[in-house]
Amino acid sequence: METRSIPRVLSIAGTDPTGGAGVQADLKSIAANGGYGMAAVTALVAQNTRGVRSVHTPPASFLSEQLAAVSEDVEIDAVKIGMLGSADIIGAVREWLAETAPAVVVIDPVMVATSGDRLLEPAAEESLRLLLRHAHLVTPNLPELGVLLNEPMAEDWDAALAQGRSLSRRYGTIVLVKGGHLPGGDCPDALVDVHGRLAEDVVEFRSSRVATANTHGTGCSLSSAMATVQARTADWTESLKQVKEWLFGALVRADELEVGLGNGPIHHFHHHTPRPPAAFSAECWEDIAGLREGIFDLGFIRELGDGSLPESDFGYYLAQDALYLSGYSRALALASSLAPTAGEQLFWAKGARECIEVEAQLHREWLSDREVSCGLGPVTKQYVDHLLATGASGGYAELVAAVIPCYWLYAHVGGELHGAYRASGAAGHPYGAWLETYADQGFAEATRQAVGIMDDVAARSTEDVRQRMLEAFRESSRYELRFFDAPRLYAGGTPA
Numbered sequence: 001m002e003t004r005s006i007p008r009v010l011s012i013a014g015t016d017p018t019g020g021a022g023v024q025a026d027l028k029s030i031a032a033n034g035g036y037g038m039a040a041v042t043a044l045v046a047q048n049t050r051g052v053r054s055v056h057t058p059p060a061s062f063l064s065e066q067l068a069a070v071s072e073d074v075e076i077d078a079v080k081i082g083m084l085g086s087a088d089i090i091g092a093v094r095e096w097l098a099e100t101a102p103a104v105v106v107i108d109p110v111m112v113a114t115s116g117d118r119l120l121e122p123a124a125e126e127s128l129r130l131l132l133r134h135a136h137l138v139t140p141n142l143p144e145l146g147v148l149l150n151e152p153m154a155e156d157w158d159a160a161l162a163q164g165r166s167l168s169r170r171y172g173t174i175v176l177v178k179g180g181h182l183p184g185g186d187c188p189d190a191l192v193d194v195h196g197r198l199a200e201d202v203v204e205f206r207s208s209r210v211a212t213a214n215t216h217g218t219g220c221s222l223s224s225a226m227a228t229v230q231a232r233t234a235d236w237t238e239s240l241k242q243v244k245e246w247l248f249g250a251l252v253r254a255d256e257l258e259v260g261l262g263n264g265p266i267h268h269f270h271h272h273t274p275r276p277p278a279a280f281s282a283e284c285w286e287d288i289a290g291l292r293e294g295i296f297d298l299g300f301i302r303e304l305g306d307g308s309l310p311e312s313d314f315g316y317y318l319a320q321d322a323l324y325l326s327g328y329s330r331a332l333a334l335a336s337s338l339a340p341t342a343g344e345q346l347f348w349a350k351g352a353r354e355c356i357e358v359e360a361q362l363h364r365e366w367l368s369d370r371e372v373s374c375g376l377g378p379v380t381k382q383y384v385d386h387l388l389a390t391g392a393s394g395g396y397a398e399l400v401a402a403v404i405p406c407y408w409l410y411a412h413v414g415g416e417l418h419g420a421y422r423a424s425g426a427a428g429h430p431y432g433a434w435l436e437t438y439a440d441q442g443f444a445e446a447t448r449q450a451v452g453i454m455d456d457v458a459a460r461s462t463e464d465v466r467q468r469m470l471e472a473f474r475e476s477s478r479y480e481l482r483f484f485d486a487p488r489l490y491a492g493g494t495p496a
């Protein structure tokens with residue numbers, strides 16, 4: 001397939017005058033993903049973020065005229081098909097597709113809006129099924145997937161993937177199974193193809209679920225973005241990877257738009273507009289939701305909480321913590337030397353000093369009577385190397401993002417463990433004295449300030465730098481998880 005750097009993408013869909021769904025969303029999504037957007041309108045919909053009021057469908061022959069006007073003049077690299085409404089309209093689109101055979105055809109089989117209003121006449125369902133044979137990719141949500149197969153809606157992810165396989169087999173198309181309608185903290189999506197056009201039958205991408213009610217038009221935006229990126233890359237897997245990342249950012253920043261009283265739209269151009277000061281840390285925190293859950297699932301954290309942690313693991317953790325603090329202090333000192341303002345310079349210098357004081361206290365109060373003779377562990381070394389390398393090669397903004405997870409995750413995990421310990425009233429808990437140290441108000445305040453500095457730095461940085469900050473933040477968070485898991489792997493003295 002030929003690729004094109006600025007694909008010419010045609011949306012065939014209904015309208016949404018509030019701009020969140022239908023052709024309006026498609027045009028924004030196509031442009032946001034680097035394409036040139038065009039639109040032929042199937043139906044005029046009087047709707048807003050709260051629901052659909054009425055639908056006016058011009059004659060199908062008029063849609064055929066619009067389609068002919070575009071395709072007789074413009075070379076079309078990709079087509080996205082959304083709301084069709086009636087069997088007549090579907091017939092006009094089917095005829096046009098058979099004639100023009102575009103290189104990329106993505107069908108979003110729109111049937112019912114998020115608000116619950118029908119956008120496809122029930123009698124047209126069979127015609128829509130027939131249209132699927134013209135698609136390279138179909139993007140049904142879970143209720144639509146069920147209807148297309150004449151089956152009940154899948155109730156879990158495995159059942160959804162099985163239905164995706166059935167649809168792919170039945171209509172010869174690749175299916176993008178979307179997990180947006182499943183309960184839980186995850187939003188999985190998967191490309192499913194039983195005809196061997198992908199590296200595997202199921203290629204899955206997971207992201208955490210963004211806590212927002214503003215998801216109006218997510219499906220429209222996803223399908224038109226997929227058509228656009230596919231025309232540029234000719235690789236469905238790469239397309240979904242890029243589109244999911246963009247969509248995640250559009251959902252994370254959707255609340256900034258403040259459009260409408262109901263389910264508002266997503267922020268298609270989030271990557272082109274400066275974010276408000278506190279939004280960056282919120283995005284970082286959201287980004288590591290899975291890692292945060294992973295930390296609380298670790299044996300080390302559970303056993304530290306309930307007191308069943310082997311003493312040797314606890315000793316290893318304390319010894320590594322002391323070694324880590326020495327390296328972390330150097331990273332904070334580096335941040336201080338790079339800081340652009342006296343306030344930030346002083347904040348990091350103070351942090352660097354406190355690390356050395358806490359390290360000395362660890363040796364004095366916790367390590368002096370313990371049998372732990374271990375050198376620098378592999379995770380400790382890699383984590384410190386990552387911090388110092390980020391400061392050396394990336395500069396101040398990235399270093400700031402890299403040092404924050406140590407403050408933030410430690411305060412978060414410590415707060416949870418301390419709260420649970422206090423609530424249980426556990427007398428005789430072997431690590432009770434340690435868990436009490438987590439209630440340090442001074443540290444909680446320092447964490448708030450550190451996160452505030454990161455938001456200020458992000459607000460004055462370019463989008464490229466912010467992206468690298470997010471990556472540095474994510475990488476340090478991975479090390480935080482590995483640091484808590486290290487005693488299990490290395491306390492016995494056998495490096496894996």
Ligand SMILES: Nc1ncnc2c1ncn2[C@@H]1O[C@H](COP(=O)(O)OP(=O)(O)OP(=O)(O)O)[C@@H](O)[C@H]1O
Pocket residue numbers: 113114140141142178179180181187188189207208209210211212215216217218219220222247248251
């Ligand atoms: N709250 C969320 N957080 C992260 N991703 C989400 C969220 N809601 C939906 N998504 C993602 O958005 C895309 C659309 O998913 P969904 O299953 O909601 O489709 P849809 O019902 O067709 O969308 P629409 O809201 O336009 O009707 C998928 O990639 C899904 O994973």
Ligand SMILES: Cc1ncc(COP(=O)(O)O)c(N)n1
Pocket residue numbers: 013014015016021022023045047082083110112113114115119215216217218219220
């Ligand atoms: C014209 C048109 N097309 C599609 C949708 C579905 O979008 P959503 O399910 O997010 O309401 C819509 N509401 N309007």
